[in-house]
Amino acid sequence: xTTPRTDRSPWNWLLxxxxxxxxxPALFNAVEPRLFGIPLFYWLQLAFVLLSVAxxxxxxxxTRRAR
Amino acid sequence: MTTEIVIFTVxxxxxSGMGFVASRWRRPDDIASLHEWGLGGRNFGSWITWFLVxxxxxxxYTFVAVPALVFGAGxxxxxxxPYTVIxxxxxxxxxxRLWSVSHVHGLVTPADFVRARFGSPTxxxxxxxxxxxxxxxxxxxxLVGIEAVLxxxxxxxxxxxxxxxxxLAAYTYQSGLRAPALIAFVKDILxxxxxxxAVIYIPAQLGGWGSIFDAAQAKFDATPAPTDGVLLxxxxxxxxxxxxxxxxxxxxxxxxxxxxxxxSKNRDVIKRNMSALPAYSVLLGLIALLGYMAIAAGVEPIxxxxxxxxxQLFDRMFPDWFAGVAFAAVGIxxxxxxxxxxxxxxxxxxxxxxxxxxKRDATDAQEAAASKIASLVVKxxxxxxxxxxxxxxxxxxxxxxxxxxxxxxPSVALGLFTRWFHRAGLIAGWTAGMAAGMLMLYNIxxxxxNHAHFGSSAFALSKLGLDTKMTIYAGFLALAVNLIVALxxxxxxxxxxxxxxxxxxxxxxxxxxxxxxxxxDLEVTSST
Numbered sequence: 302x303t304t305p306r307t308d309r310s311p312w313n314w315l316l317x318x319x320x321x322x323x324x325x326p327a328l329f330n331a332v333e334p335r336l337f338g339i340p341l342f343y344w345l346q347l348a349f350v351l352l353s354v355a356x357x358x359x360x361x362x363x364t365r366r367a368r
Numbered sequence: 369m370t371t372e373i374v375i376f377t378v379x380x381x382x383x384s385g386m387g388f389v390a391s392r393w394r395r396p397d398d399i400a401s402l403h404e405w406g407l408g409g410r411n412f413g414s415w416i417t418w419f420l421v422x423x424x425x426x427x428x429y430t431f432v433a434v435p436a437l438v439f440g441a442g443x444x445x446x447x448x449x450p451y452t453v454i455x456x457x458x459x460x461x462x463x464x465r466l467w468s469v470s471h472v473h474g475l476v477t478p479a480d481f482v483r484a485r486f487g488s489p490t491x492x493x494x495x496x497x498x499x500x501x502x503x504x505x506x507x508x509x510x511l512v513g514i515e516a517v518l519x520x521x522x523x524x525x526x527x528x529x530x531x532x533x534x535x536l537a538a539y540t541y542q543s544g545l546r547a548p549a550l551i552a553f554v555k556d557i558l559x560x561x562x563x564x565x566a567v568i569y570i571p572a573q574l575g576g577w578g579s580i581f582d583a584a585q586a587k588f589d590a591t592p593a594p595t596d597g598v599l600l601x602x603x604x605x606x607x608x609x610x611x612x613x614x615x616x617x618x619x620x621x622x623x624x625x626x627x628x629x630x631x632s633k634n635r636d637v638i639k640r641n642m643s644a645l646p647a648y649s650v651l652l653g654l655i656a657l658l659g660y661m662a663i664a665a666g667v668e669p670i671x672x673x674x675x676x677x678x679x680q681l682f683d684r685m686f687p688d689w690f691a692g693v694a695f696a697a698v699g700i701x702x703x704x705x706x707x708x709x710x711x712x713x714x715x716x717x718x719x720x721x722x723x724x725x726x727k728r729d730a731t732d733a734q735e736a737a738a739s740k741i742a743s744l745v746v747k748x749x750x751x752x753x754x755x756x757x758x759x760x761x762x763x764x765x766x767x768x769x770x771x772x773x774x775x776x777x778p779s780v781a782l783g784l785f786t787r788w789f790h791r792a793g794l795i796a797g798w799t800a801g802m803a804a805g806m807l808m809l810y811n812i813x814x815x816x817x818n819h820a821h822f823g824s825s826a827f828a829l830s831k832l833g834l835d836t837k838m839t840i841y842a843g844f845l846a847l848a849v850n851l852i853v854a855l856x857x858x859x860x861x862x863x864x865x866x867x868x869x870x871x872x873x874x875x876x877x878x879x880x881x882x883x884x885x886x887x888x889d890l891e892v893t894s895s896t
Contacts, residue, residue: 316457323450324613326605330443332598338578342599343657346449350649353453357460357643365636 312363319353372683373521375692376699383554383700427705430652431559431698432513433763436674438659440761442588442596444604446656447611452649455616456642463620463629464638465784465878470630471887472877477712478626478780479720485783487869488791489724494798495776496720499623500746502773503713505757505765506622507750510702510709512675512762517695519670520679533706537747540707541740555704558697560651566661566694567654570685574664580657583664603837607826610841611767618770618843621780623712624705634882675762706747714743757822767825768809771843775801778854784878791869793857801850808842 322328323346332340430448437445466481475481478499483492511533571577581598588596600608619625632638662677665684670676682694718739723730730738753765779794789797808827826839880887 313461316461319457320454323453324609326600326608330600330605335578338576338581340581340598342443343446343653346446346453347650347653349450349453350646350653353456353649354643354646357456357639357646360457360460361636361639361643364639 310364312360315356315360319349319356322352323349371688372692372695373523375689376517376521376695379558379693379696380699383551383696383703386551386554427510427513427701430655431701432516432675432678433509433761433766434652434656435659435662435678437761437763438656439662439669439677440596440659440674442584442598443600444596444608444611445659445763446653447608447615448656449649449653450608450612451615451619452652453646454612455619456645458616459620459629460639460642462781462784463626464635466626466780467629467632467635467638468880468887469784469873469877471882472880472884473872476630477623477716477719478621478776479716482776482779482783483720484872485787486779486789486791486794487871488795491779491791491795491798492720493724494795495779496716498772498776498798498802499621499716500713501749502769503623503709504746504749505753505769507706507709507747508753509762509765510706511750511754512765513702514699516673516675517679517698519673519676520683521695533747533751537744540711540743551700551704551707555697555700558693559701562694562697563651563655565686565690566658566682570658570661570665570681573685574661580660580664584660587663604826604839607839607841610844611825614774614841614844614847615767615770617777617781617847618774621773621776622709622769623716624709627708627712627715636881706750710743710746710750711739713746714739714741717742717746761824764822764824767841767843768822771805771809771825771846772802774843774847775805775850777847778851787868787871788858789854790858790861790866792861792866793854793859796857797850797852797854800853801846804849805842805846808845812842 329342329345331342334341336344434445434448439445466478469475469481469484473480473484475484477496479492479496482495483489486492571580574580574583585598588598620629629638632641658678658681662681665681667677667680667684670680679695679698682691686694718735722738722742723735727734727738757765757768775798778789778797782789809825810821811831812822812824812827825842827842827845829836829838829840877886
């Protein structure tokens with residue numbers, strides 16, 4: 302009999318970060334500073350992709366089950 | 369022009385041929401069962417899942433509809449980026465539980481789950497019908513993508529579109545999920561190549577990113593429309609945010625995303641993929657900016673069809689042979705998801721309507737046959753959506769689908785976490801949400817073509833009597849109505865002592881993983 306498994310892990314709370322941050326226009330709704338001529342609005346939202354990747358990777362590794 | 373057509377046709381035919389070969393790839397003993405045809409036997413590992421899920425999430429929509437919206441309205445169109453950023457963490461929290469419970473109970477569709485969870489065949493039927501109907505405009509969007517490419521190559525009339533879909537229908541019919549899974553590799557490689565070339569080569573030709581954005585700014589400054597611009601304004605920020613969140617919530621309720629996720633081998637495959645899939649989001653953001661490049665390059669859409677701006681841009685900037693490759697990428701990029709979507713919708717029909725209401729003792733072969741026919745019917749439905757609904761931006765086809773599918777969120781997504789809702793409340797909520805959503809969509813006009821109805825998905829709050837110019841995603845409001853009614857309905861049902869449906873699932877079913885004795889490979893078919 303295996304021990305009861307659970308999804309609950311404090312690490313999962315971290316997932317709220319990449320969900321909430323892209324939904325706050327005040328953070329990115331501006332032209333300056335530009336990056337390679339690209340307004341902040343565009344490059345920062347693309348950067349949020351990296352945030353999402355980083356967070357999901359961390360959560361994946363921290364909640365992975367030992368086999 | 370001839371070179372473009374030749375290259376497009378050759379690539380298209382090669383890939384379609386692969387679809388037929390796919391029916392022999394990893395061939396099971398018996399493809400005439402729904403699990404084999406519809407879920408590819410459910411033993412896909414990380415790589416295939418990545419391509420499969422990525423393949424059906426990033427589609428002709430990406431290549432054609434998103435840049436078209438950016439071209440026409442500016443910053444609003446970039447909502448696709450936050451949308452595809454937040455969807456993965458959401459999936460990691462929600463769909464992973466669906467994977468477990470599905471593998472314990474042999475569930476193939478979201479409606480299967482609802483039936484097991486809430487013990488209500490009626491609710492399951494509603495969820496199934498919703499999934500099928502919501503998929504149709506999404507498939508329609510893929511058709512629009514192929515159409516835009518063909519238009520740019522100078523092919524007119526309906527015939528090319530009919531041929532393209534006949535090919536699609538034929539190979540999905542033959543190979544099931546195996547066809548799109550194999551083709552997804554080719555499609556993604558093609559798309560990556562085209563995009564990398566496009567975002568390096570075109571800006572260089574146009575004098576750099578700075579001048580591209582300046583050109584866009586100049587264009588939006590010159591138009592009288594208050595809603596466009598390189599940045600969001602006070603009135604469309606709410607629309608932007610609700611659109612991103614609403615689309616993300618809708619995405620994993622679609623039967624095809626569920627199919628992709630369920631086909632993975634275990635929970636870790638899903639989690640790993642959720643951190644790998646955002647690679648597509650970067651790509652999507654860059655593709656969205658093709659809309660601005662088209663502005664800077666002075667591209668004009670063919671007629672009033674803004675969907676043609678990206679194909680037109682490729683046509684103008686690339687040498688003929690590479691434009692042909694790019695068009696093939698768009699065409700195949702439409703084919704793969706359309707196949708996956710129609711298969712998923714067909715699974716829904718077979719499992720939750722055919723077997724539940726039409727032929728209870730259907731054999732595996734009969735089920736697979738019913739699914740194949742249903743997938744054809746769904747494709748025909750998609751064509752009808754194009755003919756009957758003509759929104760200003762084709763992306764609204766997807767967003768209208770989103771309004772519909774979001775109404776299953778309380779039963780499916782919330783149901784994965786809680787059984788608090790009463791089945792009667794959920795049914796009432798679904799009805800109210802769907803009615804509200806349809807009413808709102810019906811009342812949104814399309815000023816560009818002078819259509820009074822189904823013009824877009826941005827609902828003006830002033831229509832509710834609020835003194836504001838702000839707009840909101842109609843699906844989001846409809847979902848709010850749905851939730852409130854479901855909540856009240858549940859309270860009423862409880863106080864009237866209406867019996868809850870039996871719950872076939874247990875708490876630890878939602879966390880089971882591969883290797884657990886209760887987790888089946890789902891080769892178990894008709895016993896569920």
